Structures are given as structure tokens and as C-alpha cells.
């Protein structure tokens with residue numbers, strides 16, 4: 001584990017140093033606080049991520065002041081890309097904002113001031129009031145699991161509650177319809193991630209209420 005982490009840190013440290021030379025572009029709609037720079041954009045670039053979408057991505061974090069790495073999703077958790085719902089606070093605010101309008105395959109460098117990242121307390125290896133830089137790569141963008149339409153599709157037995165089996169069956173269908181079927185451990189891993197974030201009372205089911213916790217966020 002330690003070994004993998006060191007390798008990852010070293011190799012990405014080099015790429016980060018190189019990309020520091022690139023010009024930073026501030027996206028118009030991000031009010032200048034979060035700076036995004038597109039490192040790679042596939043053609044065509046679609047679908048584009050929006051608030052409430054379920055995102056699968058790698059993101060590596062660096063301190064802006066010296067380029068040292070504090071987070072590497074490629075080595076954490078066996079290197080699986082991370083799943084989260086965009087725009088609802090499952091990741092730091094700067095990523096919620098800076099990862100809008102990204103398509104699968106797109107890579108960005110996102111520079112985030114501390115008040116939209118880890119704040120005046122910092123977190124773990126991130127010191128207080130630190131500006132951070134994330135290099136993100138998006139693998140998939142799908143309609144958020146937060147729409148009631150999706151909930152009803154996932155809830156096969158219509159008991160207004162989602163089991164892990166129902167979530168896995170749904171993921172399987174999604175991947176197969178994209179022509180990218182995966183093996184069972186892959187779906188198991190994603191389902192476990194989703195349950196960790198959504199099954200707040202830990203009863204092994206995602207209730208309609210748990211699922212809809214962000215409903216007021218006009219998804």
C-alpha cells in the first residue's frame with residue numbers, strides 16, 4: 001500500500017510540475033474563484049456533467065504552494081475511480097463547481113482557494129488556508145441517481161426502498177447499454193460506494209427519503 005502510494009506520488013509529481021507551466025484559464029461562469037484549465041477534451045465531448053449527475057472520476061490533489069501531492073485516487077482504494085454525485089457537497093465545493101460541464105474522457109486542472117477547499121483548519125496533510133490544485137479525469141457521467149425517475153427504475157419490487165441487489169442490477173444495465181459490461185466485483189464496489197454515501201441509517205436499504213435528501217436542490 002505504502003509502496004504503491006509512493007510510486008503514484010512520484011510519477012504524478014512530475015506531471016504536476018510540468019503542467020504548472022501551462023496558462024491558467026478562469027472559466028467565465030465560475031466567478032473567478034475557482035480556476036479551471038482544460039488539459040484534454042475529447043471530440044465529441046458529451047454528455048456534459050451537470051449538478052446532480054453521478055460522476056466517476058480520478059482526482060489527484062496537490063498543494064499549490066509547492067506542488068506536493070496530498071491525495072491520489074489512483075492509489076487510494078485499490079486505484080478505482082471515485083463515484084460521487086456532482087454539486088451536492090459529496091466532494092469539496094471547488095470540485096463541485098470546477099467539474100461542471102465535463103464529459104467522459106476530459107481532463108482538467110482545477111485550482112481552488114482554501115475557502116472552497118479545506119478552509120482555515122486544513123485537513124490531514126493539507127495545512128490551514130491552503131490553495132489546492134486537483135487534476136481530474138472523468139470516466140463517466142450519468143443522470144444523477146437523485147431523480148425520482150431513476151429511483152423508480154432502480155426499485156424493481158416497488159417497495160420504495162433500494163437494496164444493494166437492486167442498485168447492482170441497475171448499474172449492470174447501465175453499463176451493458178453503454179456496451180461496456182463489467183464483472184460482478186466491479187458492480188459490487190460501486191454499489192458499496194453508493195451505500196456508504198447514501199444509506200445514512202445503515203440498515204442496508206436506501207429509502208426514498210435517504211435517496212432524495214438533496215431534492216430541494218432543484219436537480
Ligand SMILES: [Ca+2]
Pocket residue numbers: 155156157158159160161162163166
Ligand atoms: Ca426495492
Ligand SMILES: [Ca+2]
Pocket residue numbers: 199200201202203204205206207210
Ligand atoms: Ca437506509
